[in-house]
Amino acid sequence: MSWTDERVETLKRMWAEGQSASQIAKELGGVTRNAVIGKVHRLGLSNRNEDGTEMPAAPAAPEAKPAPQPTAAAAPAPQPKPTPAPEPAPKPAAAAAPQPEAAPAPQPVNFNRRPIVPAGQPLPPQPSANEISPEALASVREVEKRARKLSLMELTERTCKWPIGDPATDKFWFCGLPSAAGKPYCEAHVGVAFQPMSSRRDRRR
DNA sequence: CCCTGATTCGC
């Protein structure tokens, strides 16, 4: 394969769109990501920055790193279940808040350690780590525009399996962005999928 | 381990 005008054009376009070298290589076919990167450099469009102007804020970072995790105070990471298959899952659509939530079921018989709350209310929402952070939501909306819109069959172990759209229509796909390590979703979707826990849920008897 | 781009250097 050689760098025909057409292929170079595709390269430029995709690179400008913020696509990764490997994605571009995959799209073009017949080339590796190394070839793409090499070409990118030779074309001199590695970083679209020339006038000493810096871009400290990094407005449109192709990498998804904004994942503010409130760090659950006393929640040892809820593990819904290791289902590898596409879960029936949440249905975000736009700003909905799915709740995979795994209730730890706090039994009064707990023989845990020190933080034995007095009596009455088990755990007043002190940290108030509930609710999805607005930034996580914003991140989700942002990332869904950039979704790869994969079909069910195109999903792999490392693509985000967050459903977008209505399954009943043809306007439905999966996020498809690189999933977080060992997780079913990309960083942005992990942020809204795994919440510490809903409010409280006392059920004494 | 998966991925990213950056650089080198024989071809």
Next chain:
DNA sequence: GCGAATCAGG
């Protein structure tokens, strides 16, 4: 000019 190998990160 090309791109595999390698490097340096996340």
